[in-house]
Amino acid sequence: MDKRAEIGAFLKSRRGKITPEQAGLPVYGQRRVPGLRRGEVAMLAGMSVEYYTRLERGNLAGASDSVLDALAQALRLDVTEWEHLYALARAAGTGGTRARCRPKKATVRPSVLRIVEGLHDQPAYVRNNRMDLLAANPLARALHCELFETEPVNTCRFVFLDPRATRLYPDWKRVAREGVGVLRVEAAKNPYDRELSHLIGELSTRSDAFRTMWGAHDVHVFTEGTKRFLHPAVGEMELIHETLDLPGDQGLAITVYSADPGTPAADALQLLASWAATQQQETAPEQTGTEG
Structure with missing residues (x-):
């Protein structure tokens, strides 16, 4: 760049x-x-x-x-x-002579995994600076079920390259602009991140919408806010999200979704949890044999 x-x-x-x-x-x-x-x-x-x-x-x-x-x-x-x-x-x-290098691959520490997996009634996941989802609890996988069908699991790729994203996010344009803004910020912080450069190049080549939004040079940082979903099984819900950086793990952050008690969104989250449990039972391998 x-x-x-x-x-x-x-x-x-x-x-x-x-x-x-x-x-x-x-x-x-x-x-x-x-x-x-x-x-x-x-x-x-x-x-x-x-x-x-x-x-x-x-x-x-x-x-x-x-x-x-x-x-x-x-x-x-x-x-x-x-x-x-x-x-x-x-x-x-830094000048132009610094060699381009591949940053160390981020891994999610076991203690961070326990935090995410311990949030049974709140969707939570860990992402890196390129918007790759590195770990998620069952409720987050259920909320983003179509996203987790893709490989690699990257929210920006899903938003711009998967037509299902415009249905999942009723406010797709806002979601898309915020994602581009995050990548713009990270590109300035990490100009030698090859994987980040490749992601930006891929999206610029394959998506006219991304190319247009990238050219606006808007920037964004996820902290807190609300996001609307139109889930294929549960329907519409508006959830509160908080993003917490992990100071000990550069580039990693935890995002948690929640709803105020007694609201339609809270009811929708309970319904989502029931749906996720049903899906998990249907896909679990059947036990065979008996103990003698």
Whole structure:
């Protein structure tokens, strides 16, 4: 991935989202661009136009924290975008001579598995920074039953390459944009992750929707929120999700879904648990022979 092009495209996309009115700038006559001009961003950030132009051309190497903070404030970046800008700057500072390497394969520790499997009434899974699901409890497998029919089990591949995803997620476009935003953040943090680069390249080649969303340079980090599902066996449910990073396992996080007690979503989760238990009984191997 071209680091300079990545930086330039991100900065251009952010200034293109801000109107002069939002930035508190006067507007005179007609403007050819909807967002801010380079000179306006430079003025808001307290730097010369020449210096900002150099930054937007992808040369963030050596930019101080104060410069990045001023730029983030001028572009009205949110917390996730701010951190993304810092990640791009760190990547730019490594230079272009570092050998591309394959990161160590993440494994789920037994203690983490016990946590996930101990949540009997809440769907829970462990994912890595590429959105691969590495471990899941039975209720999470039941909730994402169609996803777990694919190989490898990757939520972004499922969302963009499996037509069943648009049915499972009624808010498919939002789910898709958030997934792309997560990959965008991870690509800046881990520019030498070959598997991540291959995933992004595959989705860009095979999905027009992914290619369009990737070009928007939006970023996202999963923390908490709600997600709607239209499950093939249980029907519609809206669940609360929390994502907890595992500090001791870089790139891994636990996601847990739940519902407020007494709500239709809680009833749907109970129905899902019953359905999952029935499915497990039907697929369990029959015991043969008797003890003598």
